[in-house]
Amino acid sequence: MIAGLSAAELLSAYRTGELSPVEVMRAVLAQAEAREAELHALCAVDAEGALAAARASEARWRAGQPLALDGVPVTLKENIAVPGAPYRLGTAATPETAVAGFEAPPAARLREAGAIAWARTTMPDYGMLSSGLSSLYPEPARNPWDTRLTPGGSSAGAAAAAAAGYGPLHLGTDIGGSIRLPAGWCGLVGLKPSHGRVPIKPAYAGRVAGPLTRNVADAALMLAALAQPDARDATQLPPADVTPRPLALRGLRLGLMLDAGWGEAVQPEVAAAITAAARAFERAGAVVEPIAGFTTREMADGIDRFWRMRSWLDISALPPAQRARVLPYILDWVAPAAGYDGATVFHGYSQMQALREAANAAMDGPRPLDFLLSPVSPMPAYPAHQASPLHDPARPFEHIAFTLPFNMSEQPALAVNAGYTAGRQPLPIGLQIIGRRFDDAGLLALGAAWEQLRPAQRPWPFEPG
Template identity: 90%
Template sequence: MIDLSAAELLAAYRSGALSPVEVMQAVLAHAAAREGELHALCAVDAEGALAAARASEARWQAGTALPLDGVPVTLKENIAVPGAAYRLGTAATAEGATADFEAPPAARLREAGAIAWARTTMPDYGMLSSGLSSLYAEPARNPWNTAMTPGGSSAGAAAAAAAGYGPLHLGTDIGGSIRLPAGWCGLVGLKPSHGRVPIKPGYAGRVAGPLTRTVADAALMLAALAKPDARDPTQLPPGQVLLRPLELQKLRIGLMLDAGWGDAVQPEVAAAVTAAARTFEQAGAVVEPLAGFTTREMADGIDRFWRMRSWLDISALPADRRAQVLPYILD
């Protein structure tokens, strides 16, 4: 049952074929068996999860189930939950630091009945495309090959998703922190438009979004996440998120094999992307080559922004705390 999607779990709960309690028990057992090699989680609340599963089971039996009732979900460590550790993946944050508020994405998932049973690892301040961290003894590993990284900075979320720690996982993204690990772990990862998913604390460019194993599950999760929250002044007007069939006939799809800067695309990657484009073409879509439109100068500009924004946080630390930031980031 750990391989079932959120949509399949909801259908099984609805029919009575499965219970949220037995699903939560299975997920907890599976995660415990794999964590020794994957290092995807920084905190697990098994007791709270099972209590939430029993409450969910009662709602299903009473006919009052919520949209994501009883579906397990993990939260990236930088998603605040009252009383939960809030160290942002870095040893520079004081031991015992906890959040005193509930971030909008966590609140929306809770209100939809999802069971947030674990928190996932990340690099210092989410500033790397891996899980390397000054806080955790071992970085998250890719379940497909544990010698490899799952990508980052939503490293633990991606590892957990690919390993079957339940169907729904919440990451955050500025410059690829959901999309990179999704690509490296064979997942569906979505960086929503800025403001579509309200967030707190605010940070220019950062959004929260789903990491799942199916498109349908990403849509289910986004439908819950996109509800309004007055604490985010950048939120977009409310909009309904619906999974709908995509008509491929004459749909125009751009095929970009060169971003315009950076390393050349590896031949096997280019072949895989081109094969996917041909599949769309055979289904009736119109595939057109698209030249890269970004430049090295643009990339350097966003890099300077990230460095500046990160330094505002790091420079505010006492000297002894600042020295504990991962050297790759501090330098």
């Protein structure tokens, strides 16, 4: 299926003339049309603009002057600003007329590389859920592996589109797991780069943009385009080569963490799949050392309170009629912040630094680790109409105990499929691989090595039903 080809395969086919960008764009649009009625992955499609861009790309290929990602289709999450495009952040509380007045750095880098941004993908209110549940869209995004379930979030539509074959490249954002969780629940590769590796606007603590793809090679291609300087992000890192380097597994030191220190317990099938991955690395010559969780309940609850206050300030400033349109779950989540004092909020903010120090220290013990292995989440995908696995705004983050630390620590973290649950309708189980700060290239190399070690993967759920 043309729409299900990888970015590397498309670039090769464009180079030889076997395929044209116009042919590919038409195939992607047709695949989206065939699946959208059940998946609800997209909030906007620009078919006319995409085909015009594909014709321009085709001309560059014929002239022998292609760009790095010329003619490769890409979707953008709705919170990635594009001038003149709707910018409602997944919530009905945003006016219908809201449009972006600037181009976010990741959108600009992909455009400059020749990628065709043909659609925007759905997300929950303000990107603050791990599902696609939203006050803005009539139906939440669905998981192509089982449409009764969520693809995860907040990059919900991006993950559903990637797993269903809406082209090879999809751009998400992540502040507590919003790329890696949907990647894990949809069998994808999801990269949360080192903080600052991909300049972004608006920028704030823990927030990154990164790829959702079906293989590591495509994530690396996409990161190379995204990781270019942009002075609008004051947290950007100096330019660096992010190309995955050859990586010898023999002697590599890997930590294995199956208990995060708080949150939901890891379910047996998930633990078995992650342990099997660790054993496979051992057989390839790596040294695997179990490590204890380093996150505390105080850290998690403090960050939760700080985020509640940040969101409550934004929501409480809305006119009453707009505020009433926010998803009720989100309103219930932020409500306690109205009673927080300054000391509570400051203590919550301080837990970001406490978690940053603990996560980096876990890699730098008496016997330093090269990488860390963990589940992406303690459980597989859950029902699409739930905001979170527990669906309890008083306990909203029990499932992000393995992902949140590495937003705060600024380390790169990769989700890649480890295996599947048993049963009549198997579901993906995500393996998270964490690298040292700034070592995005090494992390991608280890992810690619895992793709070679793991058992054969099940076919992608490209077909309806």
